[in-house]
Amino acid sequence: MVRVILSTWLLALMLAAPVVADTRWPDQGWQVTPTSLAYAELLEVLREAVEAEGMFVVTEVGPTEAAASRGVTIPGNRVVGVFRNDYAVRILRLSVPAMIEAPMRFYVTENDDGSATLSWKTPSHLLSPYMDEAGEELEAIARELDARFAAIADRVAGASK
Template identity: 55%
Template sequence: MTRLLAALILILLAPMTQAEMAPRDGWSVTATDKGYDALIDAVKAAAKANKMGVVTQAGPTGAAANRGITIPGNRVIGLFNNVYAVNILNLSTAAMIEAPIRMYVTENQDGTATLSYKLPSTVFAPYMAEAGPELETLAAELDAIFATISAEAAK
């Protein structure tokens, strides 16, 4: 009975002890002073200003709330540009599975939000041998664009 009670308590507390995003290899992780909704809006505005379209958005926060479950804000925003899509597709059909590149907005316990994403050069790395140096060039350009979007959104 004691083990069952302990397990139940851990299950119930798990959402409240969600870890904040930590730096990891091949990622950009930027803590901001912005709130969750403000950072989402800032990412969209910065993407538009840098000629990247918002292609997808998804997150469990709203659906969880509809089920009566409260979790920290969590949104994945997929960004891309058709010029890059066509150019990458011409180099590697398989590489297009990686588009759009996703930016990840997560709400922190203190009410601020963090912006994270895998570097495009990391995302496209498995296709470099197949696609050649042109894909490396495009991925480096996307690295710079996503860094600019991140910096603009975070300020």
């Protein structure tokens, strides 16, 4: 009986404890922009920046709300897929397998201090495995997308000041 009560108490404690994970970002292929914006604010500013740079939010997914519905508290966490059809067509003409990388994603994470971070894998990093076969034209598209993603992040950073 004591074992069951102890096990139940430990399970309840684990479910109530906040999730804490490693926040070191990989060096290669990632860009990470800390902001002073709160999580919800950063998401809104990101959506506006994506539109202002002529791109579209095509997917959004995150575990925060689903975890909360199960009684588990985790920091805000959202993956925002961004792309545009003309890029899809251009990439498909060069490499069908490369389209697995679309939409390319921004990652919004809530920090312990209430601020949020914007991070992303650069399009050139995502598309690099396909460049040997697809050639310089795919590399040029990747550079265009790198510039667009950087411009989106610059808008977000500007709103954070």
